[in-house]
Amino acid sequence: MKIKELADLVGISVRTLHHYDEIGLFKPEKTNASGHRLYFEDDLEVLQQILFYKELGFPLKKIKEIIHSPDFDRQEALELHRKTLLEKSCRISKMLELIEKMIQHSKGEIRMSNKEKFEGFNFSHNPYEQEARERWGDRAVDHSNNKIRNMSKEEQKNLEEEMSFIYRNLADLRHQSPSSQEAQSAIHKWFEWLNTIGDYSLEAFKGLGQLYVDDKRFTKNIDQFGEGLALFMRDAMAVYADNSQQ
CATH class of the missing domain: 4.10.810 (Virus Scaffolding Protein; Chain A)
Incomplete structure (x- = not known):
């Protein structure tokens, strides 16, 4: 089928298909005598995979890496x-x-x-894993995931409960100064918790706090524990990182 027929079948725009072609994500192997793109059954399966990954929140750059990998199954x-x-x-x-x-x-x-x-709330699921991979690389995220997988179910449950406790405690303190002794003591526990599952430098910790405010998905999720918590954590994490580096 031609590109307009494919667009109508799938429910996406011709412009989107042109964009996928331009970036090398979805390029048909054949064209007709007039130079028009021709799509076959195998092409439909590839497009379906692209749309699956897109629905799950993967960026196009990562989808391209996945589906064009020799190991893709x-x-x-x-x-x-x-x-x-x-x-x-x-x-x-x-x-x-x-x-x-x-x-x-x-x-x-x-x-x-x-x-x-x-x-x-399920804290064992990380809806921002793909974002983390884009920012810090696969190695760092895989290292963190492997740490969690090697824990027993009881250890994972305790980790989730501890995370929930830290968030609730920080929410109770969010109206105080981020540099207060109580706030810094609480944010220190958050730094330790993160390093239980990963390997966060002070610089990365500070950057993560900024992400809580810059990325509205983070803000919305964190602020479920109390409005303004994401902003408070950002400021407290920055103070903690700066003071710890002195």
């Missing part, structure tokens, strides 16, 4: 897509259930404990 990729989407569906269901309970709680229809208010 389409069947394995499909299995991974299914697993990822099922996990995402499960998380959304849990969050919807939590929100329904919170609505009932706010109306006074039920009473929830503080622990129950955070049961829908």
Whole structure:
């Protein structure tokens, strides 16, 4: 089929397909006598993979690396897509259930404990992993992931609970000065926690704090514990890094 036919079939614009071609992401191998691009069954499968990865939040540059790698296995990729989407569906269901309970709680229809208010959050999942790979490279992220995988289920659960405790504690302190002794003591625990699963220098720690504010996805997620928490953590992390380097 020609490019317009493919665009209509898939539901994306011709301009998008032209862009994919220009960057070497999705380029048909054949053209007709007039020079028009021609797409075949194999091309459709490649495009489907691109759209799967795009839906999961991968940048085009990374998608190009993946699907054009000699080690790329389409069947394995499909299995991974299914697993990822099922996990995402499960998380959304849990969050919807939590929100329904919170609505009932706010109306006074039920009473929830503080622990129950955070049961829908899953800190073992990192929705910003791809962002981290783009900023700090695959090696650093893989090192962190391997640390977590080598932990027992109980150790992972304890790690999640500790993270939740640190966030709640910081949320309670967010109206204080980021340079206060209490704030710095709390942010020190966050620095130690991060280095439990990774290898953060003071400079990287400070940069991560800035990302909490620059990236609205981070801000939205962190501020669920208290409005303004991301900004407070950014400032506290900067003070901590600067003071520790003196």
